[in-house]
Amino acid sequence: MDAGDHRVHMSLQRLGLFGGLFAPILWLALIATAGAITPHFDHTNHYISELAARGSATETWMRVVAFGFTGFLYVCFAAGLAATMPRTLAVLIACALIAVEGFGRIGAGVFACDPGCVRMSSTQDVHKLFATIGFVSGIIAALVWGILFRTLTRTERLSPLSIACGLIAAVALILMSWDGNPVRTPGFFEHLATVVLSVWIFLFAAAALRHDVRH
Secondary structure (H helix, E strand, O other), X not given: OOHHHHHHHHHHXXXXXXXXXXXXHHHHHHHHHHHXXXXXXXXXXXXXXXXXXXXXXXXXXXXXXXXXXXXHHHHHHHHHHHHHOOOOHHHXXXXXXXXXXXXXXXXXXXXXXXXHHOOOOHHHHHXXXXXXXXXXXXXXXXXXXXXXXXXXXXXXXXXXXXXXXXHHHHHHHHHHHOOOOOOOOHHHHHHHHHHHHHHHHHHHHHHHHHOOOOO
16 A cells, blocks of 8 residues: 555544544434424433434434434444454454444434334334344444453543443333333433433544554
8 A cells, every 4th residue: 555545544544433423413413403393302201213203394304314324424433443443353343333333323214213103114113123223233332342442552441431331321221111111201211322322432432533542
């Protein structure tokens, strides 16, 4: 690889890492904005997907930008990490988990939920599948990276935070899905999970941009 190609490679790599910095901010900002302008939307009781549901006032830009574009940025972030981190099997698997989270979000946007996220068609089932894949992959990614951070230079401090974020998000999703939960605020638990995982991605991207994490 000559000097010009190397510079291009490094630029693309950094753009990918910046995707991990920008995507969580955009994702949370769009959720907050869409929720604020959607009549009667309650972040504690309603699901995020309802903001992108078919026929909703914010459907187009939530599906295209919030779900589609930020999901794409997650995939770019995973690619940037794979080019930055030591090329071990464990690291590549961990990068792939972040990419799968991004693809899950993209799929959830392509197959929008039915109005009110109440099942009216098979599209609702596909949406739920992609959303579940995205969330579960994000949780596993946070836990796996939490373990890997212990072995990577200058990232040891991220390990406890990463594991904590993964555990909090996992508990939140369990409480969201539990039919017998006495606390009837599924939206709150879903929002908590996505906020925690978004903060984790943002801090990870900031650390990756700030330091050379190679051995």
